[in-house]
Amino acid sequence: MNKKISITIDGKEISAEEGRELLWVALENDIFIPNLCALKEKDRPSASCRLCFVEIEGFPRPVTSCTQPVTEGMVVNTRSPEVDRLVGTAFELLLSDHRLGCSKCPKNKACALQRIAKERKLKLKPKRLDKFEKDTPIDDSTDLFVLDRNRCVLCGRCIWADRHIARVGAIGFSQRGIKRKVSTFGDKLLKDSPCIECGECVEVCPVGALVFKKDYGK
Amino acid sequence: MELLEGEKEVIISQVSEILGKHKHNCENLVPMLQEVQNQLGYVPELAMEMIADSLEVPAVAVYSIVTFYNQLRLNPPGDHQIRVCMGTACHMIGGQIILNSFERRLQIEEGETTEDRKFSLERVACVGCCAIAPVVVIDDLVDGKVTPTRVDGILLSFENSNNNEGKKEQEQKPVERGEGQE
CATH class of the missing domain: 3.30.70.20 (Alpha-Beta Plaits)
Known part of the structure; x- marks a missing residue:
């Protein structure tokens, strides 16, 4: 068991296991992040659906939350104009x-x-x-x-x-x-x-x- | 594609030889497939199954790789290889119509070979003579400004030339000799 850390997602303080993927931490705490290709059991996320983008403070651009391990004090926003644009386009392409x-x-x-x-x-x-x-x-x-x-x-x-x-x-x-x-x-x-x-x-x-x-x- | 008589044995012996030359790990998959294609002209299903067995991966994993790369063919090349250009200029002027015409006439799809193995059809990116688009390359012969009617003509010329070749052997040769003597 890894040590517990605390992160902030959309202003909500959450305690999580260090090194777990951000997507699962968010989903387990009832914060919805769109995703299709992710499976908890997979060793390596394929990160192919391009829907689970989030913004993390200190990162220059949005990242896919299924590939992002959580670290102490991480501040995450699941919505931003940039994230919405990326997710919106990926979604449109899927639906086309x-x-x-x-x-x-x-x-x-x-x-x-x-x-x-x-x-x-x-x-x-x-x-x-x-x-x-x-x-x-x-x-x-x-x-x-x-x-x-x-x-x-x-x-x-x-x-x-x-x-x-x-x-x-x-x-x-x-x-x-x-x-x-x-x-x-x-x-x-x-x-x-x-x-x-x-x-x-x-x-x-x-x-x-x-x-x-x-x-x-x- | 149905294998002809004796082809199965050739495939088995060639692929076994290639498998013997490589270590059986996944890094060698693409080199193995390339060698199979060099030897046989294409990658038959049997070869994919043999390679998959030796690497201990599902056959469908090898199939994924073979269908991913344009370089690897799934069907044996025909006696005459028809390449329809789909470069920018040919595409804009209706290369697709020419490809469709061939597909309709030969009753095969792009990347396939006719049942009698006479023609195989494929698309290429650009053959470098965009001024005469749409372009078709048959074996080594470049044909420009192709129309669907011309497609019929091209295929007809092969039918005729084949008939003529047959006739030449039987009838025309004596005539030619006769003329020479005169």
């Missing part, structure tokens, strides 16, 4: 190729994107960017769950769960840039991959990309 239709989505009301939009008063339909509909076929080949890549935000949590919790290695990222997607070896259907249908990846999906069949069409 995300299939909406929330009312038909099985994750409706439990979706991380909806939560972030509500907390930060961001729009789910960004006006500044053109909508890019991926329109990829839905993989419903397994008995347990459905993979809808049109709703995927590429956070990589399912891949981490597949490797580190399930220890299977059925899914990974493929391609690059706008074509990047979660796929199996050789872009096969999940039922033709080493997938054992344990459902660990579905448990960690923050959005409606991986959903149990029993929840589908509810």
Whole structure:
């Protein structure tokens, strides 16, 4: 157990374990910081969603809170014009190729994107960017769950769960840039991959990309 | 892509040889893949699986790397390699339309090879002759100001030349000889 230190987040004094990531300290103390790719169990945060920016006094620019260990006397602000600009843009980019239709989505009301939009008063339909509909076929080949890549935000949590919790290695990222997607070896259907249908990846999906069949069409 | 007869054996022997030359750790993954591509012209699924096995990583991890780099091909090169330029000038003047025309005519997508292995189609960044955009490079031949009609023409010329080659061997050669004698 590391020694306890005290930090200030949004004017609230908080006691925390030294060296823990700021994101988890904030979340455990009911201070919301948007995040998608972070998982507490990960050894190394991937810091890829670019949503958990915060401002720390003495730092020249905002930092991602999932990679920032806390130190004694740290003064943090979760909101500032600069932070809002960074998070707003990252959010817009994520939503620009995300299939909406929330009312038909099985994750409706439990979706991380909806939560972030509500907390930060961001729009789910960004006006500044053109909508890019991926329109990829839905993989419903397994008995347990459905993979809808049109709703995927590429956070990589399912891949981490597949490797580190399930220890299977059925899914990974493929391609690059706008074509990047979660796929199996050789872009096969999940039922033709080493997938054992344990459902660990579905448990960690923050959005409606991986959903149990029993929840589908509810 | 379906492997032809005998290809599986070639892949296994070549990849085993390459695996023998390297230490089996992840730093050597990209050099291994490059060597496979040098030897075979592309990185077949079987090779990725063999490499993944030797490095003790999931095959999909190797697949991630292969699809990430443009340099690595997933499909064998065709007899004729068609490269459609997508540099700035070609892009602005409608390179995509030319690529789409090829995709429609050959019934393959960018990066793929036709079933008969005659043509493979890929996009390139810039071939350096923007003045004649949109540009297509077929094998070593540069073709400029390409239109969808020209795409049909290019492919037709290959069909014809192949027929002619066949005919030459059977019929035309004797005729040519006849002319020479006169």
